Amino acid sequence: MPKATTAGHVSTPAVSPRLLWTALTVVAFMLLITYLVAFDQGAVSQSGMYLHELMHDGRHLLGVPCH
Amino acid sequence: MPLSEGSKAPTFGALLLRGLLAGLIAGLLAGFFAYGFGEPKIDAAIAIEEAASAAQVPSAEAGHEEPLVSRGGQKGGLFLATGLYGAAMGGLLAVAYTLLRRRLRTASDTRAALSLAGAALLGLVLVPYVKYPPNPPAVGDPDTINQRTISYLAIVVIGLVAVWAAVVAKRTQPTEWRQAIAAVTGFVVVVVIGYALLPNINEVPATFPPDLLWSFRLTSLGTQAVMWTVLGLAFAALLSLGRRPATQPEKATAAAA
Numbered sequence: 001m002p003k004a005t006t007a008g009h010v011s012t013p014a015v016s017p018r019l020l021w022t023a024l025t026v027v028a029f030m031l032l033i034t035y036l037v038a039f040d041q042g043a044v045s046q047s048g049m050y051l052h053e054l055m056h057d058g059r060h061l062l063g064v065p066c067h
Numbered sequence: 068m069p070l071s072e073g074s075k076a077p078t079f080g081a082l083l084l085r086g087l088l089a090g091l092i093a094g095l096l097a098g099f100f101a102y103g104f105g106e107p108k109i110d111a112a113i114a115i116e117e118a119a120s121a122a123q124v125p126s127a128e129a130g131h132e133e134p135l136v137s138r139g140g141q142k143g144g145l146f147l148a149t150g151l152y153g154a155a156m157g158g159l160l161a162v163a164y165t166l167l168r169r170r171l172r173t174a175s176d177t178r179a180a181l182s183l184a185g186a187a188l189l190g191l192v193l194v195p196y197v198k199y200p201p202n203p204p205a206v207g208d209p210d211t212i213n214q215r216t217i218s219y220l221a222i223v224v225i226g227l228v229a230v231w232a233a234v235v236a237k238r239t240q241p242t243e244w245r246q247a248i249a250a251v252t253g254f255v256v257v258v259v260i261g262y263a264l265l266p267n268i269n270e271v272p273a274t275f276p277p278d279l280l281w282s283f284r285l286t287s288l289g290t291q292a293v294m295w296t297v298l299g300l301a302f303a304a305l306l307s308l309g310r311r312p313a314t315q316p317e318k319a320t321a322a323a324a
Contacts, residue, residue, distance in 0.1 A: 011176045011306070012168040013076045022079060023162045030162075033155040037148050039216060053136040056204075057109050058148020060283075061101040061290045063192065063201035065215040 038064040077309060083161045085309060089301035090157015091150055097294035098149035105290060106142055108203060108283040113138070115275065116205035149294070157298055160184060164302070176310070177303040184299025186230045192291045194226030195219060198262050203283040207270050218265050225261030232257045 013019060036045055037055055045051040059066045136144065163183050171179045199219050207215070236253030240246040271280060 011076065011179075011310070012082065012165050013079055015166060015169075019079055019165070023166060026083060026158055027162055030155040030158040033151055037152045037155070049135055053134070054140060054144035055148035055151075056136070057106065057141050057145040058098070058101065058152065060109060060201065060203060061105040061145070061287050062149065062152060062294075063196060063287050063291055065199065065202075065207070065212065065219050067204075067207055067209045067212060 038062065079165055081309060082165050082306075083158060085305040086157040086159075086161025086164070086302055087154050088157070089298055089305055090153040090155065090160070092153075092301045093157065093294050093296075093298035094150040094153020095146065096297050097153060097290050098146040100293045101145055101149060101286070101290040102142065105283070105286040106145070108279060108286060110138070111279055112203035112205045112283065115279075119205065149290070153294055153298065156187070156294070157302065160187065160298060160302055176306050180303040180306055181299045184295050184302065186227075188292065188295040188299075190226035190228075190230040191223055192226075192288075192295060194229060194258055194261075195222040196288060196291075198222045198265060199268060200284050201287040202271065203280065206272065206275060206280070211268070211270070214266075215268055218268065221265055222261060225257060225265075229254045229257035229261070 032044070036051065038059060041052050042048045042050075056066070160180075160183060164180060167183065168176075168179055171182060173179055173182075199215070199222060233250040233254035237246045237250035240249045
């Protein structure tokens, strides 16, 4: 913290191993959501092609390769 | 109110929450853009697709296969897709901000948040866009989807590496104009190598109307530009909103003293 007070304010928490693990878990979860939207064809969502078809237009317009 | 509140860093959870919220806002706004400008092009492309398949298979049963999700459902699903995608990108932006904030050589949190979003727009959107421009329905061979997906992911990684190379190259130089040249050179070298190594893909049928292809690609770029611009701005705004109450008591006590 002492470094922080000289800079005026701290805008991020100090990077600790614990924070890194939490961040890594969050990244994995975010990538899973991205995968569901952008690439999944029913293998992960277990909804058959339902979610894939539902988000079809978004995939095209977000620039992801599709069928 | 304790004075220490003013100099305390926000927790990772607080930053993550702001990123997710900013992403949700960005995703929904990008969804509105895509709904207004993109859907008419998708409808037109699907009409071409259906006309082509009806001509190929004249029998009624193949042409009138009941779709899993109706066109109306897909237009609603567009908002689900952009909203989820936006929230995920917002979460990733918050993680990047948390881990990289101290390495970004600026005192301004707003500038830091906007640079990260700008870097993502450049590396994650623009670099892949030029190599593999998005295609409307009716374009693309289903048999090559795996290869196209892998190439797309590769160019996304190369885009991010190119941005990183620009920053690294910039920091090797002492003066501003040399930093600018180094940054551009670092970026271009990585992008050119990536473009040269990855296969070219062009599956647009010769009969597909070029004006429709062009306007679809433009609205796709617009959707992603709205996504990252709003995400950067909203994240920066939420960061500054979250900070204000913490700094005010500090100022108040300073004024009183």
